[in-house]
Amino acid sequence: MTLCDLKPGQKGKVVSFGTEGVLRHRLLDMGITTGIEIQLVKVAPLGDPLEIRLRGYNLSLRKTEASVIEIK
């Protein structure tokens, strides 16, 4: 399953992420690395983007970006 499939409040560990190029580097720079635990905090009022919490801070990203992040 991907980060998108989490319900608000649920947590998951990053297994892998299937993307290339700039987005991949951005995700890495923002601390999304394999094995890290991510919590889905909430979904924006209009259904997108998402707010997640990792490494002690909150990050927002769109569903298209979240869908490349495999978690368990």
Added chain:
Amino acid sequence: MKYTLALAGNPNCGKTTLFNILTGSRQHVGNWPGVTVDKKEGVWKKHTEYNILDLPGTYSLSPYSAEEKIARDYIVKERPDCVIDIVESPNLERNLYLTLQILETGVPTVIALNMSDELEERGESIDSSYLEKEFGVKVVKISARNNKGVQELYDAVVETIEKNITPKKIPLFEKLQKLDDEGVANARYEKISDVVKHAYKKNSKVQNEESQSSKIDKILTNRLLGLPIFALVMYLLFQLSLGENLFFLGIPGLGVFFAGWVDILWSAITNLVATGLVNAAPWAQGLVINGIFGGIGAILGFMPLVLVLYMFLSILEDSGYMARVTFVLDRVFRRFGLSGKSFIPLLMGFGCAVPAIMATRTLDEEKDRHITIIITAFMPCGGKLPIIAMFVSILFVADNAANITFLIYVMAMTVAILVALILNKVWYNGATSNFLMELPQYRLPAPISVLQHGLEKIKGFAKKAGTIILASTILVWFLTSFNINSFNGVNKESNVNSSVMSEMDESFMASVGKVFSPIFVPLGFHGWRPTVGIITGWIAKENVVTTFAQVYSDDITDQYLLEYFDGKNASKEELLDVGFEEGLYESEVAREIYEGLLQEGGDANALPTVRRDIPTKSAGFAYIMFNLLCMPCLAAVGAMKRELKTWRKTFGGVGVQMLTAYIIALLIRLIGLLFGF
């Protein structure tokens, strides 16, 4: 001996606040060569032998954005005498990622743990001596917003430079050489986790408790309340800065209030100077009063709006709410290829395009910023209202004025969205930008920082826009007041007061109008007069109305005044009193009366020259839309130049606006011909 210090750090780490505290007003904003990223430099107020350079706020030094490339190149190639790495203490883990990358370069570094007081209030702390031992550089605790720890920071910088304290070469740095990108990120974060475990003393009570910030966020970005609260905040922002009638109390908002006072003050000064110039030649009076003072007045009038709006925007930005605005609205604006932050400039555009365009600074993506700047100028701002009011009332006499006005508003907004979509497709190949945005903790903004932000903005605006506006106002004044006979003595002989100046309808401007008017024939309006209206509208859009009053003054006959206006807004005597039929009047007074009159109901059919130049409703409609959509006033173009940085991009933007205006006006005219209106 002069030293250079570079400030580096994540966005939201308090870097700008520290920069402002250290340099005070002694700062200079320029551009990095070749890119449109701000380069801020200043001198340390208390220790003038130190130059301070504010590097762009980045999360990393990997070269994937212009900002990161600049920060990296500067540190590695220019090698400042010392890098001050500012770390947001409550967010140590992610901030250390950049810190590690800076330390890897081997440049002398001081780590400043900012917001350390915030941490202590929560009963948490960072063991700075552990960090010092681990990384081999000086670590100081500071609080930029409370001006704490600055002396300690200075001592650390002095010691670092004197003893050339460079970072310790930890084994990790060597290991990184052999890893791929993902391995590097993993290895760095592993090291960071280890450091954080040893250095960061958590308060288990606080960690389990819901933080203040997420409590606030529960309400502000709530599924049901998020949008209404946002609408309320925007309404307040708009009313307080640009509102003419604050909360229907009959008093103006702060920005408009101050703008009014500036206007009164400036008029008084202008009058004083005018009195002093009574005996000067008419052209000298004109140059000083209409050219120079008029030009400066146009800039001054915008200052309070820009200042107040900017202060409110920086409160939103510093408090962390701006990031939530983007979060809440992203879904809507992404459809047009923009981001949620585009909403604020577009809304501001209904008041005044100048602060609105400057508000695009809060957009992170260059693409979003460019498109938003261009389409913000399409919004029907306050200056365009008189145009709409006048033409609707004289050209659409029998129609419902409110409906037509509403239609014009809807059209302007639709055009803005369409242009955004097209630009996104054509210029940027429909690229969707990444949307990885930190949602920072809510914080109370520091008043000093808010004020400094605002002042910095208007200083920049006055400098850059000022020169453009002043020069162009003088140019237009010259063109409307002189003709070739001004210089060969013909005017001097024929004019009663032996002035060398000419009437507007014989001026260079009229000639310019004649040259360009053929361009507008396909749009349905003829002759030089409407063209001159468009040109003077570039000084300020409301000028279109005054210019019409002036160039069509022959149409305003006694009979016309009697038939349509006597006893309605002003009596015929009053009108003749201000010299209405001769086009000689104080433009301010005339505009008020004229607008009043026209809204009460005139009729273009009784104005033969107007009727001839703009023969049909569709031509009139095309004329309104052209004025609304074409190049905005020069003050706004000045703001465009300031935000787009290069003349090439500014002219590109104006070109898009001109083309859009022409196409839309042409379409209106064609539809008009087709349906016979």
